[in-house]
Amino acid sequence: MPKELTQDWLDWIFENIQRGCDRKELLDILLKEGFDPQLCKIALGYELSKNEIKNKQEKVFLNPKNFSISADQIRDVSAEIYEIEGFLNDDECNLLINKIKSKLRPSTIATSGIYDDSFRTSSTCDLGNLEDLFMQEIDRRLCNFIGIDSSFGEIVQGQHYLENQEFKAHTDYFEGTQLLEHDGGRGQRTYTFMIYLNDVIEGGETEFPKLNKSFIPKKGTALIWNNLNEDGSLNSNTIHQAHPVLKGEKTVITKWFRQASLTLDDKTDDLNKHIQTYTDEGFKKEQLDADLFNEIKEYLALHKDDFYDEFVEGNFIQSDKVDVPSRLFELSDELKNKIHNSLQKPMEAWSKTKLEPTFVYGIRDYKKGAVLIPHRDRNETHIISAIINIDKKVEKDWPLEIDDHFYRRHEVFLEPGEVLFYESARLLHGRPAPLKGESYSNIFCHYMPKH
Template sequence: MTDELHKQDLEKFLAEKQLNDHWKKWVRTNLDAGCDKNGMFRIMIDEGFSYEVAKAALNFEPAIPVDQIINPLKRYKDARMRETASPFIPNAVRQNVEGFELYVLDDFLNEAECDALRRKVQREAPSTGIALKDENDPSFCTRNHDLGGIKDTLFQDVDRRICSVLGLSPKHAEPLQAQFYEAGQTFYPKRDFFEADDLIEKGGALGQRSYSFVIYLEETSVGGGLSFPEVDHSVPVKRGRAVIWNNLFPDGTVNDKAVHLCRPVEKGCGLILKKIFRTENGLPAFKRLDKENVPNYTTIGFERDRLPKPLLDKIMDFYRKNFHAQVPETVAERFIKNAKTDTAKSSLIQLPKSLEKEIQACLKPVLEIWSGLKLEPTFVYGIRVYHHGTALKVHRDRNGTHIIGVIINIDQEVTDPWPLRIEDNYYRKHDIFLEPGDVIYYEATRLAHGRPQPFNGKLYTNIFSHFKIADKS
């Protein structure tokens, strides 16, 4: 249809007064200005017009489902409301590039993890590999391997950690991939997001691509590494380093600055892992708990130490003299479970205030050095005595008053060692086995921790102390 006929049809439609004067003017003005018809269509649907009225008014029908079109009036409001939705990534450094969200996260994987993953990829991945080549340019050649279908606990755990560190839903993500680059090989500048004409075919139910997460598994001798030519920024290869970027602007539209390429590998072999996330209702599918957005104050998030012997001796003396005074615990009942209903979950021996203050005074200066914070003590809890068959639910402690926590192991009579399960700031899971007199400092609000394995033994006894950030005033 010619532009002239289109204008005649538009005028005829508007003359039928199916739109009031305000909407007639709105349609004419925005069409004359060359505004995106998809966006205009979604605005009209959201304002209550039927599909057929919007179709006739614009002489246009979207090629993608309307619910996948972002309302351009609403998205800016949503972006302002979700300014904090840009992910908090512990230990990551946002790169100083304008108009593009790009992060570097060193040591996401340690040396042992990189070694184990490299061996597994080389052993498991060949059957899933696809070679990408350009006959006119032999330097363009990569081998891509889909790891999503491989049932391997290490691949699955790395996948989980990637989702967790970004706070994005695994339901809105593509499978983990491995990519190999031999000496002299590279890939051309590319965009991870789907162009408009590809969105229907490739976007599917998951929609547009949002964040990309790449991990360097091999440290090439010379060359390699990602480069972002539109912002003149490169990220050198460092083993275990993650490079993270958002392919979209905050309003959900695609960002051309996300174009990237792999610099040619001059010596050695390049190996990366890559995971790409999709959108939910046009925006990244964040699912993070509020407590996970509490800043991290240390790199790992926890540290093991020993309680000074004089204080430990004083606590042990009180514990032995008052062991008979323990009473069943009820405060933490929802966190503490025991499969045997006839067995007490845990008991408490109440410490005297003077001893509580002495524990706090001993711990405070050490914790301030460790965390880099000025702290105020809030609670000393215990002595808690866990009983046979008890498990402590994995949880995060209260925000505000429990920013930094301490566990002091006092006594244990165990058949099997009973680990503390704790995630670090890279969402790596650790099992920590304490001995009497051992202390663990940890970022109690941020880090998930607990003892999910039922306790096999007679008793296991801890004291807990918590601190908040001191009031700056």
């Protein structure tokens, strides 16, 4: 049975690497001593294939082909980096700063978790260890935005810098024996997700010296980068440093993701959330043309007995109060065309893209106790959509719950004649609270980009 590497042998490896000894010769010596080949390779800084990684239990590996980040990648640099403004709002940033300052400890470095005041002088708060619903919500949003299951992630950390404090040039991926110490069956660090929680008066930039790229701290702005290359090898271009704060303070949160999950079943997530974004927030309330709204109401009054029971595939509409939770009323082709034509130009202006009409559904009338399960619409044809409220008879108003592009959850209330524009294939939306009232009637109108 292969032997485990002892601390004496780890020190021997480190000393010989520092002396510039050939790693292959060191590996040969270690193998002759009977040490575990995988552990030896990790200690020497070799990249392991998935088949070489020592599996002490079943793992699911992160597959970059299964997700994409819904943000514009910074071009002309030899690393995958994204900058996203406004990911957190002022109130969220302020609350996080207060939480971080309440539980600070000296920041350590990856080598044996030691504190080195010549290299890293900030303070750290292990936010992910707090039993806190707000932190759970922030963590959910980080994972959803980057599109990686939370089981691949480390806990969220907060870092706080006072004047003259810094973190000198370092990598987020584990180097040499660091991976052996921190692997835990989860492999190398992949993505870093960092958010600035305040503006810094002077200093505190994040610099990637090999890329000749610096980022100035801006409240609420997120930086995401991949510490690995496409083939899974370490990308040394991601070495970065937190410059000293010259005036003021600096506070950030950071979450790192790993190559492997020890708890996730081997499955792919719903990828609709990673289709292209077209607007800043993802939804907007407008007013339907008054003449068209009156024409719809007149048509409905003439054909009010033509509603029929609706049975939605997938059981997305439910009720524990009535047997049939929604009914449907068909519109004439002429009226459908008028709705499409009326909304197309304002929705093109809002989405900044040319649109092709796909569907206008008739009037859906939700009944007492109805619940619309949160979902995303079809990613082939229901990309840019509109909800028109026609009528409602409710005891308590019935909100649409919808995530924005940064996964904040909002409640939207509509009055008859109001329209909600929304990116329906990308944004999770629904009405999970039961309808308190007799009916709530909407028309749904859908478009797809012409390209």
